[in-house]
Amino acid sequence: MTFLPARTERYVRAGLFLFLLVAVKEKESKLLSNAKEEEEFLFRCSFVSRQKNVKKIILSINLYFLKSSSIYIFAKNKKVSIRLSELQALAKRSETENKKFIVRLKKKHPKDIDIKVSAIHEKVFQNINCLDCANCCKSISPIITDKDIERISKYLKLRPSVFTEKYLHLDNDNDYVYNDTPCPFLDKENYCMIYSVRPKACSEYPHTDQSKFINLLNITVKNTYYCPAVYEIVERLKKEMNKL
Ligand code: SF4
Numbered sequence: 001m002t003f004l005p006a007r008t009e010r011y012v013r014a015g016l017f018l019f020l021l022v023a024v025k026e027k028e029s030k031l032l033s034n035a036k037e038e039e040e041f042l043f044r045c046s047f048v049s050r051q052k053n054v055k056k057i058i059l060s061i062n063l064y065f066l067k068s069s070s071i072y073i074f075a076k077n078k079k080v081s082i083r084l085s086e087l088q089a090l091a092k093r094s095e096t097e098n099k100k101f102i103v104r105l106k107k108k109h110p111k112d113i114d115i116k117v118s119a120i121h122e123k124v125f126q127n128i129n130c131l132d133c134a135n136c137c138k139s140i141s142p143i144i145t146d147k148d149i150e151r152i153s154k155y156l157k158l159r160p161s162v163f164t165e166k167y168l169h170l171d172n173d174n175d176y177v178y179n180d181t182p183c184p185f186l187d188k189e190n191y192c193m194i195y196s197v198r199p200k201a202c203s204e205y206p207h208t209d210q211s212k213f214i215n216l217l218n219i220t221v222k223n224t225y226y227c228p229a230v231y232e233i234v235e236r237l238k239k240e241m242n243k244l
């Protein structure tokens, strides 16, 4: 922009920045449901930001969004992005349909349901890195059994009563759960600090590859609110079962 007088150039730069901020805001408030939209957004940003430093800023803002708020799931050549901030709204939108679906599924009770769900689970998790997400550890507590308490206390070199007092309380169903979310053992990089001795419920979460899936349908619908993988698994399962 060297052809413009200095002051005008400053105004143009300020305007450009404002435009970019609005574009980012727009992106933040909108669910980008596929890769094409994401690419278009990046293209728009790079088109308006010929200045190298602005490009850099936009790129880092995009990387921030890509890393921190979207979980990408690939289906054949199609990339589906699920933003964690939008997950609750998506799950709410699908809840009535999901509930009807599980009623139908319970009635039909297909013999191969475990095989089907497990295959979908495998495909979805091939493309999800839980370390980019950790939404389960951040939003819900596992049930912690007496065996879990024993094992974790030993690992932490605490007496079980001290561990219980410090970290747990009984919920409405009289099960021990963590006092707070996010989990006190989740570190800043989304790693579990007690991974090798974590509660059984954590190691089995989100239960979509467990046998007797038919008994886990209600909890699975609840988990669509917290786990983007479960949301995607249920969506794919509905499509697959509707073909039958
Ligand atoms: S114990 Fe580990 S896996 Fe379980 S909720 Fe906490 S951080 Fe997550």
Ligand code: SF4
Binding pocket: 128, 129, 130, 131, 133, 134, 135, 136, 137, 205, 206, 226, 227, 228, 229, 230
């Ligand atoms: S299990 Fe689900 S909610 Fe938990 S980290 Fe993995 S994708 Fe996220």
